[in-house]
Amino acid sequence: xxxxxxxxxxxxxxxxxxxxxxxxxxxxxxxxxxxxxxxxxxxxxxxxxxxxxxxxxxxxxxxxxxxxxxxxxxxxxxxxxxxxxxxxxxxxxxxxxxxxxxxxxxxxxxxxxxxxxxxxxxxxxxxxxxxxxxxxxxxxxxxxxxxxxxxxxxxxxxxxxxxxxxxxxxxxxxxxxxxxxxxxxxxxxxxxxxxxxxxxxxxxxxxxxxxxxxxxxxxxxxxxxxxxxxxxxxxxxxxxxxxxxxxxxxxxxxxxxxxxxxxxx
Amino acid sequence: xxxxxxxxxxxxxxxxxxxxxxxxxxxxxxxxxxxxxxxxxxxxxxxxxxxxxxxxxxxxxxxxxxxxxxxxxxxxxxxxxxxxxxxxxxxxxxxxxxxxxxxxxxxxxxxxxxxxxxxxxxxxxxxxxxxxxxxxxxxxxxxxxxxxxxxxxxxxxxxxxxxxxxxxxxxxxxxxxxxxxxxxxxxxxxxxxxxxxxxxxxxxxxxxxxxxxxxxxxxxxxxxxxxxxxxxxxxxxxxxxxxxxxxxxxxxxxxxxxxxxxxxxxxxxxxxxxxxxxxxxxxxxxxxxxxxxxxxxxxxxxxxxxxxxxxxxxxxxxxxxxxxxxxxxxxxxxxxxxxxxxxxxxxxxxxxxxxxxxxxxxxxxxxx
Numbered sequence: 001x002x003x004x005x006x007x008x009x010x011x012x013x014x015x016x017x018x019x020x021x022x023x024x025x026x027x028x029x030x031x032x033x034x035x036x037x038x039x040x041x042x043x044x045x046x047x048x049x050x051x052x053x054x055x056x057x058x059x060x061x062x063x064x065x066x067x068x069x070x071x072x073x074x075x076x077x078x079x080x081x082x083x084x085x086x087x088x089x090x091x092x093x094x095x096x097x098x099x100x101x102x103x104x105x106x107x108x109x110x111x112x113x114x115x116x117x118x119x120x121x122x123x124x125x126x127x128x129x130x131x132x133x134x135x136x137x138x139x140x141x142x143x144x145x146x147x148x149x150x151x152x153x154x155x156x157x158x159x160x161x162x163x164x165x166x167x168x169x170x171x172x173x174x175x176x177x178x179x180x181x182x183x184x185x186x187x188x189x190x191x192x193x194x195x196x197x198x199x200x201x202x203x204x205x206x207x208x209x210x211x212x213x214x215x216x217x218x219x220x221x222x223x224x225x226x227x228x229x230x231x232x233x234x235x236x237x238x239x240x241x242x243x244x245x246x247x248x249x250x251x252x253x254x255x256x257x258x259x260x261x262x263x264x265x
Numbered sequence: 266x267x268x269x270x271x272x273x274x275x276x277x278x279x280x281x282x283x284x285x286x287x288x289x290x291x292x293x294x295x296x297x298x299x300x301x302x303x304x305x306x307x308x309x310x311x312x313x314x315x316x317x318x319x320x321x322x323x324x325x326x327x328x329x330x331x332x333x334x335x336x337x338x339x340x341x342x343x344x345x346x347x348x349x350x351x352x353x354x355x356x357x358x359x360x361x362x363x364x365x366x367x368x369x370x371x372x373x374x375x376x377x378x379x380x381x382x383x384x385x386x387x388x389x390x391x392x393x394x395x396x397x398x399x400x401x402x403x404x405x406x407x408x409x410x411x412x413x414x415x416x417x418x419x420x421x422x423x424x425x426x427x428x429x430x431x432x433x434x435x436x437x438x439x440x441x442x443x444x445x446x447x448x449x450x451x452x453x454x455x456x457x458x459x460x461x462x463x464x465x466x467x468x469x470x471x472x473x474x475x476x477x478x479x480x481x482x483x484x485x486x487x488x489x490x491x492x493x494x495x496x497x498x499x500x501x502x503x504x505x506x507x508x509x510x511x512x513x514x515x516x517x518x519x520x521x522x523x524x525x526x527x528x529x530x531x532x533x534x535x536x537x538x539x540x541x542x543x544x545x546x547x548x549x550x551x552x553x554x555x556x557x558x559x560x561x562x563x564x565x566x567x568x569x570x571x572x573x574x575x576x577x578x579x580x581x582x583x584x585x586x587x588x589x590x591x592x593x594x595x596x597x598x599x600x601x602x603x604x605x606x607x608x609x610x611x612x613x614x615x616x617x618x619x620x621x622x623x624x625x626x627x628x629x630x631x632x633x
Contacts, residue, residue: 052522078524087516090377093569094514095287102512106524110505140626158523 003031003190004065004080004161006051011060013046013214020046021214023060028162033184033191035205035222037198039235043214044194045086045166051192052083052164064162078106082160084151084168089139096142096150097135100125103157125156128183130176144171152180156187165193169200202226203249210234226250291573294566298580302359305587309355310347312591314599317343326352349486357484357492358590358604359583361549364496366563366582368538368545369556370574371503374510375534376428377517379561379623380439380616383542384553386427387450388420392539392546393477394453394460395419400473401464413491417543423449424539439623479550479605481590488548495544500579502537506530507571514569552605554612555582561619 006028013021021043028034036044049055051062053069062069069077082103103125104118114122126132129149134142139150148171155163163184169177177197181204184191195201201208202222210218210225212234218225223243231239237254244251310322317325321339325347328337337344365383372381383389395415398404407414430445431437457477461470503510509530512520517527545552559582560574567573586604589611593604 049518052518054518054521074521074526075524078522081522083519083522085516085518085522087518089515089519090379092374092379092514093564094511095568098511098568098570099515102508102515102523105508105512108508110508164522 002188005030005063006034006162006190006192007061007063007066008047008051009061009063011047011050011057011062013043013050013055014058015046019214020055021050021211024211024214024216025060026209026216026219028190028192030190031188032206033193033204035201035208036192036194036211037196037201037208038211042211042234044211046214047211048083048164048166048192048194051162052081052085053077054085075106078158080160081162081164082155082158083164084148084155084166086166086170092140094139095135096126096131096137096139097122099139099150100154100157103154106158121157121159122153125153126150128156129153130179145173145176148172149176149180152183156183160189162190162192163187165191167194167196169195169197198226198231198252199249202252203247223250226252287568287570287573291567291577294577295580298577298584301584302580302587305584305591306355306359309358309587309591310351313346313351313594315343315346317347322347353484353486353489354481354590355587356489357549358481358587360489360492360496361481361545361552362555362559362582362584362586362589363579364492364499364541364545364582365552365555365586366559366578367496367500367503367575368541370560370563370571370578371510371534371538372556373560374513374571375531375538376431376437376442377513378437378439378442379619380443380557382554382557383420383538384551385443385450385557385616386424386446387448387453388424388427388539388542389546389551389553390450390453390457391419391421391423392416392543393419393551394457395543396547397457397460397473397477400469401460409488410491413544413547415543416547417540419453420543420546421536421539423453424535428535439620475603476550478603479552479608480593480601480603481549481586482601484548492544492548495541499537499541500575503534504572504575506534507575510571511569550603550605552586552608554608554615555586557619558612558615559585561615 008024008026011021011024012019024047026034036047038044046055050057051069053074056070064077064080069081100122101114101118104114104121123132126135129152131146131149131153134146134150139147142150148168152168165184168180172180177200181200184193185204193205205222207220208222208225209216210230217234218230226241228239228241231237231252239255240253242251242253243249307319307322311317311319321343325339325344329348369382372383372386373379375381393416395418396412399411399415404415405411427442427445427449431442433441461473464470509525512523512525513527515523520527559578563574563577563581567577589607590604593602593607596602
């Protein structure tokens with residue numbers, strides 16, 4: 001399992017009369033980690049929702065491994081594509097292990113029980129997000145960061161060939177942000193991830209797509225995409241981009257207005 | 266940068282953990298509840314204006330079931346009381362209690378709200394109105410099944426109305442759900458009262474009014490099969506789909522990404538829940554709060570996995586309603602209190618406790 005190919009072809013998404021995304025195309029080759037960046041409301045989440053089959057495209061197609069994601073049964077797609085979404089579940093006294101076990105559902109028939117293999121997959125998914133010790137805790141009582149890691153573990157337990165994540169580093173402290181992105185980096189799957197932090201995106205992703213007002217305004221390797229001109233256009237901020245001496249990744253430094261800085265003592 | 270714990274999932278080979286401790290609790294709970302159920306049914310057949318010792322109850326029941334090893338030592342009158350009056354009543358209590366608990370469990374998962382329950386959401390009122398309309402207007406399109414069919418239609422319509430009203434922007438808040446349930450229930454009950462008061466069948470209206478408070482009295486063997494069949498169908502279908510109910514708890518989008526066709530599943534399950542509720546209401550009247558209390562109590566013991574909650578809630582609901590009915594028959598004897606009044610007496614405070622607990626949990630987590 002080394003990941004599958006994703007091809008978003010000319011997708012347009014609307015909500016009522018409101019257009020969310022216009023004519024967006026995006027590809028991810030097997031095993032690639034693709035970052036989706038852009039300001040709030042630029043259409044990142046909407047585009048991801050079209051990929052994990054919650055928001056049906058008005059026009060265009062989403063192809064996973066060549067097949068139209070929207071014309072196969074939901075269950076079928078869920079065996080290939082997993083997602084970590086931004087949505088609160090309800091409080092129903094489930095343990096962390098039971099939440100992660102849900103990830104096995106698309107591989108199960110109606111009356112199948114959990115096998116030893118399932119339990120193994122669940123356990124190793126929890127271990128890989130550093131959450132093995134949480135297994136028997138009630139999911140309702142976890143902190144925001146712990147919840148996020150458990151939800152990622154659930155997606156891992158699904159054993160996807162394509163993993164879609166909507167800002168998975170939200171609510172995480174910096175150590176867990178790095179850990180989570182490191183896990184995604186090493187996943188034997190194709191990864192499509194929406195991120196806010198441009199430096200993290202530059203460091204971990206093979207290629208970036210920049211969305212603005214529902215359209216792709218730039219795409220390519222981070223070093224080519226993240227330029228001061230683009231950042232000014234898209235975010236309206238002044239920034240310097242250098243190549244970090246040790247990591248070799250582009251390093252974005254934002255330059256706030258002089259007046260907004262605290263005076264140095 | 267990363268601890269060794271974050272190696273790739275395939276690189277490590279942790280041994281499969283043993284079955285969860287909850288699995289053992291689950292088995293134990295089922296056994297305890299099954300024993301309790303048998304004991305409760307015995308009590309239900311023993312207690313009443315004429316007391317029959319439990320041993321004699323067993324003798325009568327085994328004798329009737331064909332276990333002919335004991336020579337009858339009891340009077341014919343006692344046999345009639347146990348077999349023809351109390352046994353069907355106890356069975357209807359068990360079936361209704363189990364059915365309401367199961368419907369409540371599934372409804373809470375389906376609308377992802379811990380306060381959902383057929384009575385609170387007005388579904389029982391819808392079913393009642395359907396049944397009353399059939400009685401008042403004397404419709405009998407479906408023969409003896411007319412009452413249940415009308416109750417089913419009323420339940421389904423109300424459930425759809427309440428759900429659509431409470432849902433806005435893809436989310437259902439507790440407040441909106443309960444308020445629309447209460448609002449629809451008031452309107453439906455008012456319409457039902459008008460129908461009953463203006464009906465020219467005065468005597469029947471009185472009987473129906475008693476039925477609208479929920480009661481298990483006057484049931485006969487001949488009509489018992491329908492609630493039984495509805496319960497079997499409901500539990501069977503829901504147990505098979507227990508995993509899907511689990512997924513819905515995670516959220517609708519998350520459930521979709523894990524392979525559940527949410528819209529279709531919800532539509533099908535709404536119909537099923539309305540069917541079970543309709544049939545039960547037609548048989549026993551609208552009995553409230555069983556569907557609210559049982560799932561929550563059961564989750565404290567076996568956790569939230571629906572593969573465990575459903576059977577446990579069914580057994581618990583059966584036991585609970587049998588005892589509620591025993592209380593209804595005895596506390597004010599020889600007067601009989603409608604069992605729905607008693608369940609409301611327990612359920613109201615429970616509802617308040619639940620509401621406060623949820624609010625507390627939310628503030629604990631810093632959610633507004």
